[in-house]
Amino acid sequence: MKKLIGTIVLSLSLSTASFADKINVFAASSTKLAMQEIIENFKSKNPNDEIIASYSATGKAYAQFTNGFQYDIFMAADTTYPNKIVSDKNAIAEPVVYAMGVVALYSNDKELIKKGIEALKDDKIKHISIANPKLAPYGVAATEILENYDLLDIVKNKIVLGDNIAQSVQFVDSGAAEIGLVAFSLIKTIKKEEEYVLVDPSKYKPMEQSFVLTKYAKEKPLATKFASFITSEESKKIFEKYGFGIK
Template identity: 35%
Template sequence: MLRLSSIILALLASSSLLADEIQLAVAANFTAPMQKIAADFEKESGHKVLLVAGATGKFYAQIRNGAPFEILLAADDETPQKLEKEGFAVSGSRFTYAIGKLVLWSAKPGLVDDKGEILRRGDFRHLSLANPKLAPYGLAATETLAALKLADALQAKIVLAENITQAQQFIATGNAELGFVALSQVTKDGKLTDGSAWIVPAALYSPIRQDAVLLDKGRGKPAAEALLKYLKGDKARAVILSYGYAL
């Protein structure tokens, strides 16, 4: 009995030694699905995922200045590519984990019509969107307004948020009647969680290809590599699709 107990304790100690913590930077729009994916991964692997959500542009600056992130899940494909070229990410580790969709959303039911005509009518005071210099979804929003030839007419009504999460918060709290956010933030399993929305046609903005990359601080770390592999698997992909992304 004593020998069996010793073996069990040895196995538990061994598994705890194999477990590791992963420092993950994730684009704000992907927070909810990544929380679900990370929880499933932790159960299966025993590793711990330390997740920080924010604007991709800010992560880029932080990584260049020595932030301890091992993985970046960006809201675009340009930032991981730049980090790779500049030596801050592992060459060949980059891949597209999701393709984002832009939506015009209001917390008020019936306010946003299914063709987005409210933008042309302009009968609202504030339009929220993420800072286009930091957030790819904010850039997509400005591209949409330009394509609709409404950029000048609506400029005075725009309320800039630091990232897409803050943009949604401005709308949810009524500080802005409507705004541009990620479809993943306001839908679950293909259904709008609340309010009213117009899914912006993809032809109005550049494709939002969201790339993942193993950063230099994650080089050679099995836990970080395992999480990236898990992100490509069927379970993670099912979660990604359920939040309204394309693959």
Template identity: 35%
Template sequence: MTAQAFRFAPLALATLIGCLCAMSAQADEVQVAVAANFTAPIQAIARDFEKDTGHRLVAAYGATGQFYTQIKNGAPFEVFLAADDTTPQKLEKEGDIVPGSRFTYAIGTLALWSAKDGYIDGTDQALLANKFTHLSIANPKAAPYGLAATQVLAKLGLTDKVKDKIVEGQNITQAYQFVSTDNAELGFVALSQIYKDGKVTAGSAWIVPDSMHDAIKQDAVILKKGANNPAAKALAHYLKGPKAAAIIKAYGYQL
């Protein structure tokens, strides 16, 4: 190394350290409550989000109704990705979110699913035949996908006929698990749990027409605890961008 290069090396090193420190200072962590149906998409989004922004997303998964209770009881969540639009609206009216931060990040799709190939023929016939022993749904009081499932059963005139066959999960993840572990022959799940890149990934399914239940508009909000966290604001912005949109659509959601 020449004397001139040696003289400039400490300056270059100091500049590099300064840049790294600046990046570290700008990187923050955001605590996110995520509706169970959105588990796979947010995990994919989180990887890109961290790579593109430097911020880290720490997610908890569960039922929207349960998250509402936890938030009201002081849980440390900074962003909430709900499975409906009514719960975020309620939090907004109660003053628990950053004003103006609520937006719809996805519109969910309900599916009737069996882990067995060919059990469902792409229509509602397996449901109407009523030859199954157990039908899995999510808790309709806590999970919007569970509420949508009860609306479908009512529309088909099956509410009373299948009420003794229903096994109820706390959230849509547990409803899915009942079917995937053969504790129920079929069940209502979020399409995102069984769908990727334009096709059902396992078993057989009926994609329920939107007209058979209330729209599953899924809203996101920045909670008051995230008001001063740059990572919370960055995540809300990122969810509206093209990279997140592509992932969300790949899992069968509408935008």
């Protein structure tokens, strides 16, 4: 009898495993809070499937991908890198915009935030945190904002660069920088309203955050399934909840 039960359990385990699937997803740091909730919701409906998510700067992940790291879905903070993957013939579909990035001015000093972008001229500010524009689209946006407000030359010696936008938030949290230009999606749900102000979106190019199914997703139905979930109404509400714009 014990042998029979063991055989049945093994058979059921193998049967369950045969329906399980696993994919690797790169997601830009700005999406981390939203994506954690989206993945949790997806897994509640698909408990046998595994989504392995990695979060970092888009440029850094693109370099990893071109050096052979097998991301099945590449979720960037812009359209530039997904388009590169397509032009390199390393994608099986065109990029899809999943959310619009929003930039906020963030500080633990509420008096600075009351001044808005003009606060960056304040003498009490010694360090301004932004993401590295060579690696992160939010760093590019921050640079555009400073240029469009004619502030870049004034504050350039105060700028500290995060490897990704999450680190830029951490610099402000830790006091390493008094203020920062960061992703609204990383602070909306966990910071007080008086600690941030949204930057005029006309001061930076629209941040169409896009994903692409890479060549590694070709024979992985789970990749297509999860990609559809990312663009579902359920997921759009989650992105919006965390401060992203929705097209």
